[in-house]
Amino acid sequence: MKPYILLMCLLMGVQLSSAQSFDFKIDHFAIVVDDVDKSAEFYGNILKLRETPHPDKKPGFRWFIIEGSSQIHLIQKEFTPFEKNKSMHLCLATQNLDTVIAHLKENNVPFSDWPGKANAITKRTDGVKQIYIQDPDGYWIEINTAEH
CATH class of the missing domain: 3.10.180.10 (2,3-Dihydroxybiphenyl 1,2-Dioxygenase, domain 1)
Known part of the structure; x- marks a missing residue:
């Protein structure tokens, strides 16, 4: 009887652990902009967000820290306009x-x-x-x- 109870507890533990959340955090939010420098001026000077460098230092990308490790990424690219x-x-x-x-x-x-x-x-x-x-x-x- 004891091995049966132990096995049941073990199986219930596996089920409970697989039902846990993924514990997501927001990493970043990316938006496509017409002029990355104009948008960066707004996010840096108006919203007072601190800029952080793009790891590859690619032109057309500007990243800003929102809080902790959450960021907003500004990406200058051509794209089809849409209603905001x-x-x-x-x-x-x-x-x-x-x-x-x-x-x-x-x-x-x-x-x-x-x-x-x-x-x-x-x-x-x-x-x-x-x-x-x-x-x-x-x-x-x-x-x-x-x-x-």
Whole structure:
């Protein structure tokens, strides 16, 4: 009886270990841009992201660290234009939204709430505040106060 119980425990352990998650982390988000230097100026100076070198130092690539090891990769290539719908966006969280808004205003970067009202902030039902901006290529970026 004891070997049978031991075998059952072992099989249940194997099943449980195979049911575990992959523990994914976001490594990077890549976007294709028209002018990599113009976009890099925005991500570096407006969003204050720190640039990190491309490992092969290839022209047309600029990489920026979002937080920890997560990055955004800007890639200059020809591509078929498409509609940049606000529902498809990068989201950055900060607890300094007022400072971000002041910085956007100082740099004449327009922002809006979710419906599109200029200089307005959306307050979600969970209390998170959010604004939306667009980069030089028209990609949407949400900046919110969610805590992680």
